[in-house]
Amino acid sequence: MPQIRDTILIVDDERFNINVLKDLLDADYDTMVARNGIQALKRVNSGTLPDLILLDIMMPEMDGYEVCKQLKESENTKDIPVIFVTAMSNVDDEMKGFALGAVDYITKPISPPIVLARIKTHLALKHSLEKQKELNQIKNKFLGVAAHDLRNPLTSLQGMSQLMLKIHLPEEKKIKFLQSINKTSHQMLKLVNDLLDVSVIESGRFDLRSEMNNLSQLVAERVELISDIAKNKGITLISNLADLPDTQFDEDRIGQVVDNLLTNAIKFSNSESTVTLITREVDGKIELSVTDQGQGIPADEINSLFGSFKKTSVKPTGGEKSTGLGLSIVKKIVEAHNGNIKVESEVGKGTTFLVSLNK
Amino acid sequence: MNKPLDRILYAEDEPDIQEVAVLALETVGGFNLKICNTGKEAVAAALEYKPDLLLFDVMMPEMDGPTAMQEIRTLPGMENIPVIFMTAKVQPEEIAHYKNLGALDVIPKPFDPMNLADAVRDCWNKL
Numbered sequence: 498m499p500q501i502r503d504t505i506l507i508v509d510d511e512r513f514n515i516n517v518l519k520d521l522l523d524a525d526y527d528t529m530v531a532r533n534g535i536q537a538l539k540r541v542n543s544g545t546l547p548d549l550i551l552l553d554i555m556m557p558e559m560d561g562y563e564v565c566k567q568l569k570e571s572e573n574t575k576d577i578p579v580i581f582v583t584a585m586s587n588v589d590d591e592m593k594g595f596a597l598g599a600v601d602y603i604t605k606p607i608s609p610p611i612v613l614a615r616i617k618t619h620l621a622l623k624h625s626l627e628k629q630k631e632l633n634q635i636k637n638k639f640l641g642v643a644a645h646d647l648r649n650p651l652t653s654l655q656g657m658s659q660l661m662l663k664i665h666l667p668e669e670k671k672i673k674f675l676q677s678i679n680k681t682s683h684q685m686l687k688l689v690n691d692l693l694d695v696s697v698i699e700s701g702r703f704d705l706r707s708e709m710n711n712l713s714q715l716v717a718e719r720v721e722l723i724s725d726i727a728k729n730k731g732i733t734l735i736s737n738l739a740d741l742p743d744t745q746f747d748e749d750r751i752g753q754v755v756d757n758l759l760t761n762a763i764k765f766s767n768s769e770s771t772v773t774l775i776t777r778e779v780d781g782k783i784e785l786s787v788t789d790q791g792q793g794i795p796a797d798e799i800n801s802l803f804g805s806f807k808k809t810s811v812k813p814t815g816g817e818k819s820t821g822l823g824l825s826i827v828k829k830i831v832e833a834h835n836g837n838i839k840v841e842s843e844v845g846k847g848t849t850f851l852v853s854l855n856k
Numbered sequence: 857m858n859k860p861l862d863r864i865l866y867a868e869d870e871p872d873i874q875e876v877a878v879l880a881l882e883t884v885g886g887f888n889l890k891i892c893n894t895g896k897e898a899v900a901a902a903l904e905y906k907p908d909l910l911l912f913d914v915m916m917p918e919m920d921g922p923t924a925m926q927e928i929r930t931l932p933g934m935e936n937i938p939v940i941f942m943t944a945k946v947q948p949e950e951i952a953h954y955k956n957l958g959a960l961d962v963i964p965k966p967f968d969p970m971n972l973a974d975a976v977r978d979c980w981n982k983l
Contacts, residue, residue, distance in 0.1 A: 641947065648944035649870065652966040656876030660969050664883060677872050812917060816871075 502527050503620050506547035508537040508564065509582070510556045514605070518551060518582070521609050522616075534559030538567055541574050549620055552599075554583040554590070562597055569598035576626070578619045582607065642806045643692055646820065650681045650688075684818045691822040695805060698829045705747040705833055712783050712854070713738040713776045715748060719755040720774060726760065730815055731768030734759075737775045741783055744856050750830045751854075755785065757823040758850050762789035764813045765848075778856075782836075785852045793844035802840060803828040861980040863888045865907035867898040867924065868942070869916040876969050877942070881911075885973020895924030902928045907937070909980060914943040914954070922957050929958070940979055942967065 504527040507518045515530055522528050529547055531537035533556050541547065550568070554561035561581060568574045580601040581594040591602045600619050603612060657674040660666065666674070697703055720736050727734050762772045770790040777784050791814070794802065798809045806821040813819060831838045831852055842848040864887050868874040874891065881887045890905040892898040896919040898912065910928065912921035919927075925939045938960040943950070946964040954962050961979040963972070 645944045648946070648965050649873070652944070653870070653872035653876060655966045656873065656880070656969045660876060660879055663970050664879070681872065 503548040504529060504545060505616065506531060506537065506540060506550045508534065508550065508556075508561070509553040511553075514553065514582075517607070518612075521612065525613075526616075533557060534561065534564040537564050541568065541577070542571075546574065547577060548623060549616060550577055550579045551582050551616075552579050554581055554585055554594070562593060565594070565597045565599055576623070578623050580615065580619065582612075639695075639805065643688075646688060646806075647685065650685050653681050654678055654685075687818075688820045688822075691820045691826060694826050695822055698826065698833075703829070703833055705750060707745045707747050707834075709743040710746055710748045710751075711741060711743050712746070712751070712785060713741045715752055716755055716774055716776055716785060719752060719759060723756065723759050723763070727763050727772065730763060730766070732763055732766050733771045735771055735773045737773065739775075739777045741776060741778055742856070744783055744854065746834055746854060747830075751834070754827050754830050754852060757827045758785075758787040758852070761823060762787050762791065762848070762850075764815070764817045764819065765789065765811055766791040767814050779853075781856055782853050783856060784854075786849055788847060788849040790847040793846055793848055794840070794842040795844055796842075799840060799842060803838075858980060858983055859908075861887065861908050861977055863890070863905065863907045864909050864911050864976070865890045865892065865898055865902060865905055866911045867892040867895055867916065867921065868913040869893050870913070873913075873965070877911075877967075877972065880967075880969035880972040881976070884970060885976070887973065887976075895919030895921055895927075898924045899927045902934060903931055909960075909976070910937060910939040911976065912939060912941055914941050914945065922954070922959075925958065938980070938983060940976060 502525070505522055506529045507515055507522075508531045509515050509518070510533055515532075519528050519530070529540060529545070531540050535558060537550070537552070541550075552561045552564060561583070565579050565581075568577065568579060575598075578600040579598065580603060581599050582603045582605060583590070584605045586604040594602050600622075601615050603615065657678055661671055661674055716738055717736065720734055724734055759772070759774070766772060766789045772790075773786075773788045775786045775788075792811050794809055794811055801807045802809065803824050805825045807825070808819055808821040828838055831854070834854055836852060836854040838853075839851045840848065841851070864881060866877065866881065866889050868877060874893075878889060878891060882889055890901055890907065892901055894916050895912065898910070899919070910925060912924060914921040921941055928934050928937060939958065940961050940963055941954050941959050942963045942965055943954070944965040946962070951962045960983070963975055967975070
């Protein structure tokens, strides 16, 4: 991917100084030029924001200190790093520059390699801060959604237990409440586990323990474990599993993929329907497909299907819960194995998820 | 002073939460309730039930709480019916959003079933 070039604004009233800096920077950066302070403020406030500003101090009409002060006062421009480039070299001048919010102070005549090195450092810092800010926003949004999704089940846990403690309830009602509390606590545990998985995956500390395993064998085991859930909903599971060679993968994590795809298929299928699992070897890859005859996913929702907390408009058929995290975890696990996952779906007919792993 | 609050049209799609709130409002609070599972059911029931107040979950299938509120307020005699939302979306800007839509108040989930009726009555008495 081509690197996006950073833009540097050079502010100086002397043509010679501008040319020296421009010649130095043009190879690696896009440059903009302003011949005085007022022009500099005009340029940053209309159109492209520069990534960094090289600012002379002694200029007619408005000096560099005033330009810096105004830049730092505006929400729009306060995060642009400013480096003073000036012939004024006593400590007081320099301290005044830093006090106004400049990140660095370079004295003329400049040393080209030092100027380039300092610019590089301050741009790296700026981009790292931007990245942190963005990640922090994502994290806060994520925490907000997670808190919301925990509040709902907590409402029934707290409410039911509080009523059992405080008012007289018939015995059968108490038992029903206990069953609900038990069921809800399992759902909350699933959400908490999924959240932990997402946090491990997102933090990059996602270690796969890959060993030689057999995908068909793993699928058969998982189908066996999940078959009761399908049976209770009146859904038939059909496995068509090829005689596959052993391949390298993390058994627990790929097991999680199989579980998620299979329970999803059951969750969104009606009774009297069929869920089909097929494994096969194609073009040097091993594949697992899970096909249901459920409600299907509208075309405009397919793209967001694998995002965190992306629940579609399609609802589970038996009142089951969904965390909106399962498929995002599945995709991350498959990609960590250098595999890929595809989905084909038709509303009213059903959905197929196809996982393809390298041999 | 208003007449005492009596008839509440209540909509919530989550069966467990609905059961808790119904006990809290009927058994603990002594209100008359009409219980609906979606916003759509609430709109269909409003004219006949003639509620004093609407108590709605926000996120429900088919039709959410705010939309149901808007539809009910187009019905004759219900233009100004007070609405309280019950929601797990309780960040300050979310609460402000529901009040801007015209809600009398917002009761956050989880709620204490022993205090829910009092909380609803307090909102009513502020009118």
